Amino acid sequence: ILRHSSGFSSTHEKVAAPPMVYIAGEEMTHYATQLLVEQWIKPYFDISKWETYDLSCKSRDESEDKVLSDAVEAGKRIGAIFKEPTITPSAIQVQEMGLKKAWGSPNGAMRRGWNGITISRDTIHIEGIELGYKNQVLFERHAVGGEYGAGWNEVGEGTLLTTYIPKDGGAPFVVDKRDLTDKHNVCVVYHNPYDNVRELAHLFFKRCLEHHVTPYIVTKKTVFKWQEGFWATMKKVFDESYKDDFLKAGLLDRSGGDLQHLISDAATMQLIRWTDGGFGMAAHNYDGKFGLLLCDMLTDQIAQVHRSPGFITSNLVGVSDDGSTLIKEFEASHGTVTDLWNDHLAGKETSLNPLGLVEALLGAMTHAAQLEADAKPKEKKVQEMKAFVDNYAKTLREALHNTFRYGQGTRDMCGPTGFTTEDFIAKVAWRLDR
Template sequence: MAIGPIARRGGRRLSSTAQAAPAWPPAGPAQAPAPPPPSDTLAQTLPLLLSGNGGGVLTRRFRVSGRVATVLAPAPKTCIGRPLLPSLPPPLSPPRPPAPAPPRPRLVPFPRFPPATLLAMQALRAAIAGGRVGFSSGLLPVGVRGGGAAALAGRVAMSASPPAVGGAPGLRALATAASARIPVDGQIVDMNGDEMTRLIWQLIREKLVFPHVAVEDKLREFDLGLPNRDATDDQVTLDAAAAILECSVGVKCATITPDAGRVKEFGLKKMYRSPNGQIRGFLNGTVFREPIICGNIPRIIPGWKAPIIVGRHAYADQYACQDMLTPPSGGKLTMRFEPADGGAAVERTVFEFGADQPGIALCMYNTDDSIRGFARSSFLYAQSRGMPLYLATKNTILKVYDGRFADIFAEVGQEFPDVQYEMRLIDDMVAQMVKNDGGYVLALKNYDGDVQSDIVAQGYGSLGLMTSVLLHPDGKTFCSEAAHGTVTRHWRKHQAGEATSTNSIASIFAWSRALSHRGKLDGNDALVNFGTALEKATIGTVEGGIMTKDLAICVHGSASAATEDTYVTTEGFIDAVATKLARNLGK
């Protein structure tokens, strides 16, 4: 017998009744009503098949996992043969016309969930898969394992009451999904920085991240601000780098690399090295810088439609070289290598300086392991983005030095047959960059990558529209940061009590990329999707006409044309992103 659609759900005790038009004439004298069937199991509440030909409506209630539901279905108009179960007692009243069958319950279309509900459903699925949500005898998760009656990182109450018919999610927990925060499994290393970007960092955390992601307890925080680096003799930088290697994900605020003026300003013990350089060297990672494209921001090179991602080998070369001034007396410059196994030394004459001909000299190096890690990271990144990969060198001049890069890339490329790869001379590659429309990864040596990444950033509109991620050769260890500095000029204005309009987009993307990578490592789709949603909200805010002064100058052509009504303050932009993000998430 076909069962009709669910008409209603209730919480009363289990019972089974049948209502049908009475058979006539009565088969015999009145009998006492038969006791109702037991109601312990579904098998004991099977429908009663009635004899007779009157038709009617059959009502069934059944229990599944502690829930009670009532189902209405048309009873058969005739039954052939004898009843399969004892029939109900015959009626004592005169025959009446058959009652019309009640209308079938209206089917409610399955709802389209808002983005916030979908994110909450993904968070719930991730929590279930991770064993963080337990189940009672009901249909709903009722608490975090070992955490009482709170679920999803202890912030969403999970009700055990049944859902209403036609209700959007079918779970009361999802009725409050708009206010749910996404749980995070693994840890993230959070490195604070200096000056204006330090202020922006806190605004991003408080207004864009913490309201939606339950990550506070998963942050391992390190203060890389210059005063604390000086107080710890810069040990805090190395500790942060070690933590990234342990946790696999880091997010870094912009920091100061001090010069002589900064040493005096902060009263430093010494002129400390670049935090970025130390972290890159510790992780042996490759820096990938990618422009953030906003449709209404004019590009200096208008033909660039897709991003050009610059992969910079952030190790050695000029950044770890030895350079010197040669004395006026002249002399011979040599390069000497002494094997550790006691073999014969190798010595090359570089140049002979004549008397009264002072000059300069430089010696730099790299290692096969570092170059191989650079190659592997570059192929992995290009593979993940589905883009072709180019290596640009000058191996026609530096036949051994740059030639070694070319040889190792070709060797590693054999492991990635699905990645389109080509090695080109750097002068030819730069010329091609200006002519093509983008959409590839460009692997460059340390110095070349430093220069070209800034050229690419300006070509797409602004240094404030450039992401920067550090990727380890294992493809897992990852650190994201803004590609710009600490915006000292705006910090001075802030200290003087003046309003600022500082672009925070690159810092926002540092957080979005770190959260997404954490989600990928943990299999947390909700967290990955939140990172994407944060980036879309940021770009959407700019494309909606709300932007900081640097972007308003790009749009209007000059600083004089970018009047105060064309841009918002530093905090005003982050507030606008927060509003759009909440709206997009359905909150």
């Protein structure tokens, strides 16, 4: 079933998987990913060139978080990253796990280290099975700036000045001055870096065309006036480079023949109403409204509309320091699935849907193969490896989807008669090697 273009099959010689960063996490998703790598990947690939970094709380604690900076460095060097979900420890978890401190979310370090442009979240579809959204839905979120990187402090009565000091030695000026009359205040300062919004726009519109969906730009610029620039840049890139293609493809019929702006309140409602799918939404990073919602809460809502958190991907796209290579990190949108992990530890049956994890793993493997093939266009063996990886990804997807189609999917899809975590993985392994 997994024929290599040079003629050898999975049962004979393993193909050397190109270098990739593998970030290991913990709990249920770590357990399930280890199982599926063992049964789905290792029979076909020699994965000794993968570099693994353990970002479990214990490992970050023991290494004083050096493991995180090592992982970011490796991602920069290699450009293709798979990440299992990780735990960002709460105060209670710090106590329970006996950690030295509450290590922060690893995401900020990754987005900075890889010059993050966008975080993409897409619905996963299985042909022949109706999930929540009938057609593809894409979400694009600017990967930097906003409240995520805010500076803040608690202060008393007085005056708060935010002063800009230009790098070129120009005269400083006050961006904001406010008098604080309460005795207790919390002050927050953040900014939105706009240099790479053009790249974000290009990535978003290209993806919308590729997936044949209608693009929308979401902001709260009616109230947050400073967001006008984000919309203006997106619209300019659209008009200059994409409008004609979208018109030709008939993709602007539902949006009045042009790129449409949606206020985040309206967008939040449409997410529930537009169950036909076929749209994409691009937003700021954390902006106190849609970007934040999209990342943390709306994703769970979208996941419920679309049946399960297992049917949504989450990818970070960044760029190398010299701008020459796209760095791509792939993960599932859900967390470590603590409740199923507790059931597993208690000896109960579990049923984890691994589709988001697998799409992430395949995304990282195919990107790694693409980077290697681009770097060595004349090496026949490398081109054959890339063809094998592409063929493998297609075949594994088919094996997975067929398993769902034959009613042997996980319980989030198939109800109580669905397969357990372990049985599902074993069934797909069997189907893959037939």
